[in-house]
Amino acid sequence: MTATATVTLPRAPGLHATAEAPGHGEGGPASTLVIVAYGFWIFLISDIVMFSAFFAAHAVLQTATDGGPTGRELFDLRRVAIETACLLLSSFTCGLSALAAEARRVTWTQAALFVTGLLGVAFLFLEMHEFAAMIAAGAGPQRSAFLSSFFALVGCHGAHVSVGLLWLGTMMAQLYVKGFRADIQRRLLCFNMFWHMLDIVWVAIFTLVYLVGVAR
Amino acid sequence: MFGKLTIDAIPWDQPIPLVAGAVVGLGLLAVLAWVVLKGHFPYLWREWITSVDHKRIGVMYLLLGLVMLLRGFIDAIMMRSQQAVAFQAPGYLPPHHYDQIFSAHGTIMIFFAAMPIIIGLMNFVVPLQLGVRDVAFPTLNSVGFWLTATGALLVNISLVVGEFAQTGWLPYPPLSELPFSPGVGVDYYIWALLISGVGTLMTGVNFVTTILKVRAPGMSYMRMSMFCWTALASNLLIVAAFPLLTATLIMLALDRYLGFHFFGNEAGGNMALFVNLIWAWGHPEVYILVLPSFGIFSEVISTFSGKPLFGYRSMVIATLGICIISFIVWLHHFFTMGAGADVNAVFGIATSVIAIVTGVKVFNWLFTMYGGRIRYDTPMLWSLGFLLTFVIGGMTGVLLAVPPADFQLHNSLFLVAHFHNTIIGGVVFAAFAGVVYWFPKAFGFRLHEGWGKAAFWCTFVGFYVTFLPLYAAGLLGMTRRLQHYEVAEWRPWVLAATVGVAISAVAMFCQIAQLVVSIRDRAALRDETGDPWDGRSLEWATASPPPVFNFAFLPDVKGEEPYWAIKQRAIETQHLAAAGEYRAIEMPKNSATGFVTALFATVTGFGLIWHIWWMVGLGLVLAYVGFVVFAWRDEDEYAIPASEVRRIDGERRRAREEWLRRRASAGEVG
Numbered sequence: 001m002t003a004t005a006t007v008t009l010p011r012a013p014g015l016h017a018t019a020e021a022p023g024h025g026e027g028g029p030a031s032t033l034v035i036v037a038y039g040f041w042i043f044l045i046s047d048i049v050m051f052s053a054f055f056a057a058h059a060v061l062q063t064a065t066d067g068g069p070t071g072r073e074l075f076d077l078r079r080v081a082i083e084t085a086c087l088l089l090s091s092f093t094c095g096l097s098a099l100a101a102e103a104r105r106v107t108w109t110q111a112a113l114f115v116t117g118l119l120g121v122a123f124l125f126l127e128m129h130e131f132a133a134m135i136a137a138g139a140g141p142q143r144s145a146f147l148s149s150f151f152a153l154v155g156c157h158g159a160h161v162s163v164g165l166l167w168l169g170t171m172m173a174q175l176y177v178k179g180f181r182a183d184i185q186r187r188l189l190c191f192n193m194f195w196h197m198l199d200i201v202w203v204a205i206f207t208l209v210y211l212v213g214v215a216r
Numbered sequence: 217m218f219g220k221l222t223i224d225a226i227p228w229d230q231p232i233p234l235v236a237g238a239v240v241g242l243g244l245l246a247v248l249a250w251v252v253l254k255g256h257f258p259y260l261w262r263e264w265i266t267s268v269d270h271k272r273i274g275v276m277y278l279l280l281g282l283v284m285l286l287r288g289f290i291d292a293i294m295m296r297s298q299q300a301v302a303f304q305a306p307g308y309l310p311p312h313h314y315d316q317i318f319s320a321h322g323t324i325m326i327f328f329a330a331m332p333i334i335i336g337l338m339n340f341v342v343p344l345q346l347g348v349r350d351v352a353f354p355t356l357n358s359v360g361f362w363l364t365a366t367g368a369l370l371v372n373i374s375l376v377v378g379e380f381a382q383t384g385w386l387p388y389p390p391l392s393e394l395p396f397s398p399g400v401g402v403d404y405y406i407w408a409l410l411i412s413g414v415g416t417l418m419t420g421v422n423f424v425t426t427i428l429k430v431r432a433p434g435m436s437y438m439r440m441s442m443f444c445w446t447a448l449a450s451n452l453l454i455v456a457a458f459p460l461l462t463a464t465l466i467m468l469a470l471d472r473y474l475g476f477h478f479f480g481n482e483a484g485g486n487m488a489l490f491v492n493l494i495w496a497w498g499h500p501e502v503y504i505l506v507l508p509s510f511g512i513f514s515e516v517i518s519t520f521s522g523k524p525l526f527g528y529r530s531m532v533i534a535t536l537g538i539c540i541i542s543f544i545v546w547l548h549h550f551f552t553m554g555a556g557a558d559v560n561a562v563f564g565i566a567t568s569v570i571a572i573v574t575g576v577k578v579f580n581w582l583f584t585m586y587g588g589r590i591r592y593d594t595p596m597l598w599s600l601g602f603l604l605t606f607v608i609g610g611m612t613g614v615l616l617a618v619p620p621a622d623f624q625l626h627n628s629l630f631l632v633a634h635f636h637n638t639i640i641g642g643v644v645f646a647a648f649a650g651v652v653y654w655f656p657k658a659f660g661f662r663l664h665e666g667w668g669k670a671a672f673w674c675t676f677v678g679f680y681v682t683f684l685p686l687y688a689a690g691l692l693g694m695t696r697r698l699q700h701y702e703v704a705e706w707r708p709w710v711l712a713a714t715v716g717v718a719i720s721a722v723a724m725f726c727q728i729a730q731l732v733v734s735i736r737d738r739a740a741l742r743d744e745t746g747d748p749w750d751g752r753s754l755e756w757a758t759a760s761p762p763p764v765f766n767f768a769f770l771p772d773v774k775g776e777e778p779y780w781a782i783k784q785r786a787i788e789t790q791h792l793a794a795a796g797e798y799r800a801i802e803m804p805k806n807s808a809t810g811f812v813t814a815l816f817a818t819v820t821g822f823g824l825i826w827h828i829w830w831m832v833g834l835g836l837v838l839a840y841v842g843f844v845v846f847a848w849r850d851e852d853e854y855a856i857p858a859s860e861v862r863r864i865d866g867e868r869r870r871a872r873e874e875w876l877r878r879r880a881s882a883g884e885v886g
Binding site: 027034035039056068145151152187 | 348352353417420421422424425428429430431432433455456457458459460462463464466467470471474475476477478482483484485486489493770840844847848850852
């Protein structure tokens with residue numbers, strides 16, 4: 001995240017005292033920005049580990065269709081392509097918001113965040129539509145273990161996107177009220193990391209669930 | 217309106233949980249009344265409940281862990297006494313109640329006794345040893361604690377409202393699925409663990425960041441104390457393993473609540489998937505507990521031998537080695553599942569390899585003691601007891617790691633004896649060693665030596681008298697979790713184990729007496745200097761108890777054992793190093809976020825358990841509101857003025873200088 005590395009923070013001899021940390025953290029505690037970003041990375045890694053469990057379950061149960069519909073019959077790759085486009089575009093606009101935040105341009109930051117949110121909502125709408133159609137066709141999560149693992153994995157990603165949208169709205173309100181304060185900047189950075197991580201997980205879902213599912 | 221919850225959820229026909237619940241409830245009410253009537257509540261709220269000080273949070277974790285240890289121990293007494301009388305007889309505990317007791321015993325001991333105690337010690341000690349003023353995320357730390365407390369609370373509520381799981385401490389399907397466990401027991405288990413698991417994950421993120429990014433100037437990796445290294449390894453394991461537990465429990469919850477088919481019998485569900493996933497978390501979990509324990513013993517053995525830790529570098533490598541290998545042995549928990557000889561062989565060998573790495577540590581401890589002037593204070597006794605006990609437990613573990621032997625011993629009392637051998641000998645002994653060792657640092661006075669030694673010997677003897685017979689009973693074919701049995705050959709061993717648990721109960725009494733007597737005699741046991749054990753690492757450089765900011769100046773670390781070097785310099789020159797210019801220190805403000813979050817988590821969890829959906833929604837919305845209120849605050853630090861810092865540090869310096877003078881005059885006399 002070179003975009004925000006230039007943010008300077010007020011230095012007080014407090015908790016994370018004298019900021020500069022040359023070498024391997026041997027110069028004393030790192031700056032708050034480094035600590036927050038690093039901690040959030042660690043959290044994201046743990047989140048990816050959680051997704052990996054759902055991926056593993058899906059890999060094991062992918063063929064356990066119990067005589068019910070398979071991925072080839074259920075997945076509409078055109079819809080998934082649009083979903084992917086929405087999410088990838090939203091990642092792009094999210095990146096734009098980081099650049100605008102670095103330049104301290106409130107309007108552009110808010111606009112980029114708003115577009116990010118719209119694309120996220122579009123993605124969620126498409127996903128819910130897909131889920132509803134499958135359930136209506138008798139291919140809900142209760143039908144087979146394969147569908148259970150499908151709904152859990154894709155739904156877990158969808159739940160993350162929903163929480164991300166809630167966070168996004170809260171951040172926009174905070175930015176509106178409090179402006180580019182150091183802690184708001186740090187939270188925007190964390191939100192950026194979170195949103196990009198969801199994109200990476202989606203790429204894996206697109207490949208391992210939909211493409212492999214259709215090819216099977 | 218109240219989902220599945222009716223007045224019949226309270227087990228009116230079972231006197232034991234009712235009486236126990238009433239006693240606990242009355243006790244809680246009495247404490248609350250005392251707190252409110254005596255006007256202690258503002259103090260509690262200000263200094264403890266909303267505190268984000270890592271030392272206070274550490275003490276609260278320990279308190280929670282020790283209370284739950286007592287609860288888990290009472291479960292143990294009930295199991296042993298039931299088996300003592302249930303030979304060709306039904307005993308006094310009906311099967312469904314007995315099943316809940318052994319499930320609660322395991323769940324409580326691992327999640328709500330061992331974990332809080334170990335995390336509490338890490339909380340208290342790690343920032344002090346790193347020479348810094350707090351952890352990376354102080355408020356998150358408080359949230360983590362209160363979520364753990366929420367989990368403990370839900371498990372205890374299950375005692376009188378509804379029931380607890382009857383599935384054992386890991387809810388294997390299909391038994392844990394709705395058709396076979398239709399009650400709320402498994403749901404209590406799921407939500408208590410999911411909520412406290414989030415808290416544990418927060419701790420993991422916090423401590424990995426703290427140890428890697430928040431250290432005193434000059435504190436490079438190879439200058440960190442052994443306890444900090446083991447805490448780092450343990451928290452890395454938390455970050456890598458706990459999300460697996462979360463995911464697995466979510467899948468089980470989906471099966472139970474929404475009719476998914478992850479682990480059930482129908483529609484292609486796969487039970488082996490659950491067993492693999494849960495143990496991919498479960499085995500690292502063992503090392504999350506035992507690695508910091510190794511760290512505690514390293515500190516204690518080095519201090520009480522008056523020598524630096526032998527083989528520090530090999531110790532670091534061994535710690536990280538165990539950290540990695542612990543992730544590739546999980547299948548040894550179910551060799552009998554039928555993965556095939558090749559797979560079993562791979563995991564059997566990997567398991568044996570852990571014994572080699574652990575052996576490195578054992579020899580390092582032995583060589584640390586070799587040639588040292590050993591002081592047999594209570595923490596050292598626990599450490600010596602550990603060395604013997606853990607080696608025995610390790611060897612029975614290597615025996616179980618051989619798949620053909622495991623096929624004979626799987627699910628027998630031999631296995632039960634083995635893991636108690638390692639967990640009691642490793643984690644529980646470490647917990648007591650750590651509590652006695654760091655107690656004076658936390659409270660400013662030592663624990664009573666006589667009662668402490670009595671507690672050690674009773675625990676030590678009680679352990680062997682309980683579990684050596686269980687090895688024998690296991691070899692004779694007695695399986696675990698038996699509510700009653702018919703085989704006469706097992707009877708003498710079971711009775712012997714009952715005697716052992718009685719001795720352990722005496723040990724428990726000694727522990728409580730130790731605490732009471734020490735508080736009574738605290739003036740005589742006072743630790744004036746802040747360095748009661750002639751310590752070597754930085755926590756002993758500050759006062760006992762430490763000021764809220766820990767250090768007036770962040771220590772400038774020049775080598776391993778930084779405090780030892782500072783102390784030797786002071787003794788040589790007969791003077792403390794000159795104090796610099798005191799400056800105001802900014803510390804994080806108190807926050808009710810943790811407490812409020814936990815309150816709403818409790819509401820949400822209870823609603824989920826009993827299918828009270830409005831309650832779930834309410835809890836979640838309020839939790840979000842609380843989060844936003846916290847995020848909205850403008851001031852998160854307050855300043856301690858330089859004059860106050862000078863006054864507090866001045867007291868510490870006076871005590872140290874007094875100690876230097878006394879030491880010098882004693883030397884002249886000698």
